Amino acid sequence: MEQLLAQLAILVIAAFLGxxxxxxxxxxxxxxxxxxxxAIHGVILVGGMIALAASDDVFTQxxxxxxxxxxxxxxxxxxxxxxxxxxxxxxxxxKVKKRKR
Numbered sequence: 001m002e003q004l005l006a007q008l009a010i011l012v013i014a015a016f017l018g019x020x021x022x023x024x025x026x027x028x029x030x031x032x033x034x035x036x037x038x039a040i041h042g043v044i045l046v047g048g049m050i051a052l053a054a055s056d057d058v059f060t061q062x063x064x065x066x067x068x069x070x071x072x073x074x075x076x077x078x079x080x081x082x083x084x085x086x087x088x089x090x091x092x093x094x095k096v097k098k099r100k101r
Contacts, residue, residue, distance in 0.1 A: 031085045038078040045071045 025033055048071060052064035
């Protein structure tokens with residue numbers, strides 16, 4: 001029980017610290033920050049797949065598969081949002097006028 005309380009305290013402190021840090025990042029730096037965190041999460045996802053392959057218990061494999069699945073969705077969604085954010089910095093493409101015959 002004591003270990004669970006310590007882990008919950010770490011979770012709460014990490015969530016609070018993460019919120020405070022992200023809220024103080026200037027808007028201009030959100031895109032590079034998201035790109036970097038997506039790359040880090042990709043590495044964590046590979047570690048999750050390795051841990052999933054090494055597990056023997058069926059329940060652990062099911063929970064690990066669900067975690068890897070949602071982690072992969074998070075990485076894909078993060079890169080999609082980052083791509084859209086980078087699109088805001090691209091110059092607009094000039095429209096081509098159709099010639100009348």
